[in-house]
Amino acid sequence: MKKLSIAVLLLGTILAAAQEQEEKGKQIEDIIIVGNRNGKRTKLDTPVPVDVINIDKIQRSSPQMTAQDLLNYVIPSFNSVRQSASDGTEHIDPVTLRGMGPDQVLVLVNGKRRHTTSLVNYQNTVGNGSVGTDLSTIPIIGIEKIEVLRDGAAAQYGSDAIAGVINIILKKNTGASASITYGLSGRNDGDTYQAGANYGTSLGKTDSYINLSLQLSHRGKTTRTQNHDLDIFGNNFAYEFADNPDIARKNDDDIIRARGLTRDDFNFQIGDAQIRQGQLFFNSEYPLNDNFKIYSFGGFSIKEGKGYGFRRLPSETSNVVSSIYPNGFQAVLGSQIYDVSYAVGAKYNVNNWLIDLSNTFGSNTFNYNISNTNNASLGAKSPTSFYAGAHSFLQNTINLDVSKNINRFNVAFGGEFRFEQYQIKAGDEASYAQYDVNGNIAADGSTVIGAGGSQSFIGFSPRNVLKKDRHSTAVYADVSYDLDKKLNIDLAARFENYSDFGNSLNGKLAVRYEFVKNYAIRAAVGTGFRAPSLQQQYFNNSYADISTTGLTIVTKGIFRNDSKAAEVLKFDRLKQETSVNGSAGFTLKPVKGLFITVDGYIIKVKDRIVITGNITDPNLSDPNVVGKGNEVESGRFFANAIDTETKGVDVVVSYDWKLGGGNLNINLAGNYTETKITDFHFPENISTPREQYFGPDQINIIESLSPKTKASLGLSYGIGKFNFLVRNTYFGKVIRDGFPFGEVQEFSPKVVTDVSVGYDITKNINFTVGANNVLDVFPDLQVYKNSYYGVFKYAPVQMGTLGSYFFGRLNFNF
Secondary structure, three states: OHHHHHHHHHHHHHHHHHHHHHHHHOOOOOEOOOOOOOOOOEHHHOOOOEEEEEHHHHHHHOOOOOHHHHHHHHOOOEEEOOOOOOHHHHOOOOEEEOOOOHHHEEEEEOOEEOOOOOOOOOOOOOOOOOOOOOHHHOOHHHEEEEEEEOOOOHHHHOOOOOOEEEEEEEOOOOEEEEEEEEEEEOOOOOOEEEEEEEEEEOOOOOOOEEEEEEEEEEEOOOOOOOOOOHHHHOOHHHHHHOOOOOOOHHHHHHHHHHOOOOHHHHOOOOOOOEEEEEEEEEEEEEEOOOOEEEEEEEEEEEEEEEEEEEEEOOOOOOOOOOOOOOOOEEEEEEEEEEEEEEEEEEEEEEOOEEEEEEEEEEEEEEEEEEEOOOOHHHHHHOOOEEEEEEEEEEEEEEEEEEEEEEOOEEEEEEEEEEEEEEEEEOOOHHHHOOEOOOOOEOOOOOOOOOOOOOOOOOOOOOOOOEEEEEEEEEEEEEEEEEEOOOEEEEEEEEEEEEOOOEEEEEEEEEEEEEEEOOEEEEEEEEEEEEOOOHHHHHOOEEEEEEOOOOOOEEEEEEEOOOOHHHHHOOOOOOOOEEEEEEEEEEEEOOOOOEEEEEEEEEEEEEEEEEEOOOEOOHHHHOHHHHOOOOOOOOEEEEEEEEEEEEEEEEEEEEEEEEEOOEEEEEEEEEEEEEEEEEEEOOOOOOOOOHHHHHOHHHHHHHHOOOOOEEEEEEEEEEEOOEEEEEEEEEEOOEEEEOOOOOOEEEEOOEEEEEEEEEEEOOOOEEEEEEEEOOOOOOOOEOOHHHOOOOOOOEOOOOOOOOOOEEEEEEEEEO
16 A cells, blocks of 8 residues: 555656646747857757746746745755754755755846855854855746756856856736735644735837836744653753652643643744745836847845744753743844845947946845843843844945857857955844943953853854955856757856955866757866855854753854964965866757756865864863953864865656646656765864864765755646646655764655646636645654754754645736
8 A cells, every 4th residue: 555655646746747847848948048148049959957947837836935945846956944943044044056055056136146145054054154145035926937057157157156056037028917825834833925916017118128026925933843742851851840850750730830830831932933024126128229228127125034042941040040031931033134136237239249237236134133031141130132233245246248149159258346245243232241240241350140142142242343345356258159059069268366365267168969859968067166255254253052062052152264263273264165067968859848858967176165063172261362251162163174076967857748638747857966075174283173173963964964866756737727736856865963962863765745726717817726745744753862852853854844834826917
């Protein structure tokens, strides 16, 4: 019976994949922008793999409501998993491509570089030590399509494009559309609301347009822990609350009632954070004459999040003010994230030379507000809410691109000037300071009664405050040759100079050869680089975390790479990562409607930037080294600490089939990726053990915390007014290392099934109902030692911890 169920599931997956590939197949002849500057290329005749995702058609029937969630189920080499209890990282999901880091994927909008977030991921999640781009800031209703270049492209686009490029194309159509979605998890939490509207109109001239998008969304929190089960305190519960430590666990309720409490006083909140978001975007173009046009696009996004830190138990007298929180507390981390982008440019055609001059600006600001907490050193006078400071990042890019098609050659060249700035702003004094018994900031010899700063997230102090900037200048050239779609050759080179670390010269060669009609081979080789981000160079703070024993909450620190602490421990200054990227594959179109691609790749990265493990060096508790009030149990640093090698293969099979009076689309896509650390670079003469510098838990994040194998089989069938979707997504096994106090645990592979049924009520109105993870599949339960006394029932690996999710959506087109 079990084998029969699996077979049925697999068949459903194949059918569902077909549907999804049908959607993609319909876009096969779309002209692509990413990966080359030849405006006549389609995705079938590119020498490197490019996926073109028609967002309007796929999102209409899919449960996912953001770009990163949608890509996670459409492109197997793409991964994005929601995190929990991880400070800012649970408010901005890290995304990866081909097993690389979030900062090794370049994101473009309308072909122009998009800014990253100001957030550094440092809570030992996927993408640890990296800075990514928040795809959720762009409203899904404003996106026409997404191009995903699965190949290194630093020689064409500069820093960050080691693993590939994601190019988001905004809508430019006229007319109006709207969408309303409501959803709820199978556990009656995580409720989602999303309402969006898109409107486009001509500006009075042929080929002119302005397209506006407004979207409002809400995602409720979820709870995925041992709530209402006093095992959340493990063996500590009796010691915390019982007069007799040996009392039987069956009497827990009696203990609670005797103290005038309820079980709710002991709940932990572990799960998805609550997120509310509003976005307003525009895209416009206006021709002044036949040869000259101006364009502009951009938008504004505000996101407010509500996440939760670790619970402070009543016994933690150094962290908890018992007169305020007699039963302990779980702090709430509130975020306010403002994201602004704006691009303006002009295109001029003279004698078929296309000249594009543009300026693109973007900024991201992340504000921290902490509530339901205390500064224990203030005792009963402590506030319970704090403004804990902010960090921000801005980027301004000026581009000049020139290209011309000359017979079978396309020649392009240009330049780029980019300015970047990073800031950290201090929070309220009480959010970071430690006070003495007289209420003054503690000095040498002062008597203090508890830990300073807002518990769970210590605010940024004046010592953390900084404002740093840099600029870079680049020139590039690329030449492509097309011989009647039989032979395609691309050659690109780029020279870039950074004000803070020097020069980089990179090149790329890509070739496609169609040896028989509809049968082609392709290959590419290139070098790449990634500049250390300003965030990696200068981010610094103190934060609360589990002690090295795993029993208490203590203060740890992240120190700047150019700090005195880094100098004393003999860390080198950060430099660029360098890479070599090679790929080879083939494309087949053996019969009408059937399209197959297979692409293998290898990516070698030297001097990869990571954040170290927790180093317990005596210098980090010496105020002469770290400054008074900055003493920590352990510290972490950014360093060019490792070399890595990534190998993998992508397979995509799509088939469009006329069946029973309807259209069936079958889409099967799979990816296998394996990353290994090939070398370590440790500071000379450092006495720190290797396990602290870059231990098993950090190696695990790089090598095995993300699925090595991922596949999707989608079937979409449209007949009359109905459309059906079945999609199965396979997430391979992952390994999680609980070092230094936990265990190594293997999480078995999982299959997640999405289903939906859509009906065209009228020509302009469609109603769709369906589910994500309809079979309610979860990752394996965590072993006890990795779960912090059973609190973290599930680890946020593979597909996350939401479980089943059901939705209904109304789509309108006018």
